Amino acid sequence: MENYPLLDLFLTMMYFFLWIMWLFLLFRVVMDIFRDDDLSGWGKAGWLVFCIVLPFLGVLVYVIARGRGMGRRDVKQAKEAEEALQDYIRRTAADARAGTGGPDDLTKLSDLHRAGVLSDDEFNRAKTKLLA
Structure with missing residues (x-):
């Protein structure tokens, strides 16, 4: 270590980090x-x-000639990824709401019961299942 001064250590670290960058x-x-x-x-x-x-x-x-376009392409890719994520969340939430047994499902079930398609016992089991 006596032949390697502190300034040389700092320069070596700087060169290493510049190489990584x-x-x-x-x-x-x-x-x-x-x-x-x-x-x-x-x-x-x-x-x-x-x-x-x-x-x-x-x-x-390349950075001098096309650097501005690099930034635009990065922003475009980030926007497309965000839109895809938001679309996926909307579709997933809509699918989850459709199968949760909301008021629409209870109305359909009640209409089937009134029409005589479902017996009282079947209606009560289905209603209990939807509300659970």
Whole structure:
């Protein structure tokens, strides 16, 4: 430890964290290349080769050229995911309400009993089941 001063330790940590941040940026750029519907297949292949062959320059040029679109695509994907979640919640809640035995089901059951389709015993069992 005597040959490794504290400043060198801090610089090593800084380089390590900058390298990790660059890896995150590289993965984000690669994911954005594949997610972008505006790029053709050849465009995607070109950007991908550029980012693999010259990684630092490729990522830097991609962020400069298409960085604003990256943010828009992220926002669009988040909105679509939120809308899908809200739609799923609405459908699930509607399905749950439909089978809970609410007033509509009791009315239907009462109409069947009045029409003579259900006997008194069947009506009472079904009503108890709905209200349980």
